[in-house]
Amino acid sequence: MNGGRRLRIPSPKCPMKTDALAPGQTIGILGGGQLGRMIAMSAARIGLRTHVFEPGAMPPAGEVAGMTTTADYCDREALAAFADGVDVVTYEFENIPAEALDLIEARVPIRPSRRALAVSQDRLREKRFLNGIGLATAPFHPVDSASPHAASILKQAMEAVGLPAILKTRRLGYDGKGQVRIEEAGCSADPLAAMAGAEAILEGFVAFEQEVSVIAARGTDGRIACFEPGENVHKYGILRTTRVPARIDPGTRECAFEIAAAILNALDYCGVIGVELFDTTDGLVVNEFAPRVHNSGHWTEAGAVIDQFEQHVRAVAGWPLVDPIRHSDVEMTNLIGEDVSDVLAIACEDGARLHLYGKTEMRAGRKMGHVTRVLGPATSL
């Protein structure tokens, strides 16, 4: 056995809540995508109901949740009815309008907290937060691309962080969207144009050996449980594979756990978090964190005694966390766009577990499902 790690680090701000949900009570999920779907499936497995709130029609999570509200995030009446009908609210994506959260929070607890969401929604605030708790990030500089002085601000930023660098929108970016790489000053294309007037941040390029992530959870009692770090490969900015265990040395592995714990405690967090890290010759550098279940944690459904979704449900429901012991080496591969055209071949492979999200429309770059392949019993590197 090669377990994850349960850290017993007491948090000074730990609220020690005791209001655990009973089977039959309901978790509200903001967002109806595949992550919401997998949260709903896990909740059902342990006798908890789910109610999904999603503006789009026929969301993947709607097929498995007990109830779905189809309404916009500015529909106050629908939000109030949703909040009044559930016992706790969680979310499966970050870009939820603050007004919607204000209304919900006045009626029912939101887990993870508003602060975790607010910090992670803004790359600048996130980096300042991470540096503030002593964690290393890429060097960065804010760039207001709408300013009449944007070109000179960008020049200053390039001098500050060095080149190559990546100009990113501060908000609403995901899977490499809203990003431009700048190799050298004065290159022909104007990187500011790609920001379309949005507030941006210039990040120095981190020369990493590999990308790893750690999925961790913190319960309402302040207990922390970390899954084994995974090694991630991206293609065109989208996660392609996660392999566990990551090829990192024991000291780096320990450091990944400590980083996750530091973030969880500083945010007085409740739920699962995904922390993306760059492994460099100078140690681990935090890229970003997602205050939710994470694509790079899908391997847990085939490789550990509990998966990230059930761990998240347990945390937000106020249940004790499970020690996330890993029993297998696993590789998870995302099925993106046309990758699903030959799913039956995958379904016939030995040791491969297919998971499709029920999306009827296949589009290039769209995450349609994933496959987990068990490589053998858990080994450590």
Ligand code: AMP
């Ligand atoms: P992000 O959306 O910020 O997670 O970026 C998507 C991917 O771009 C990351 O997983 C990395 O592969 C790469 N990337 C982003 N920021 C940096 C950086 N500062 N240095 C090196 N690579 C980066």
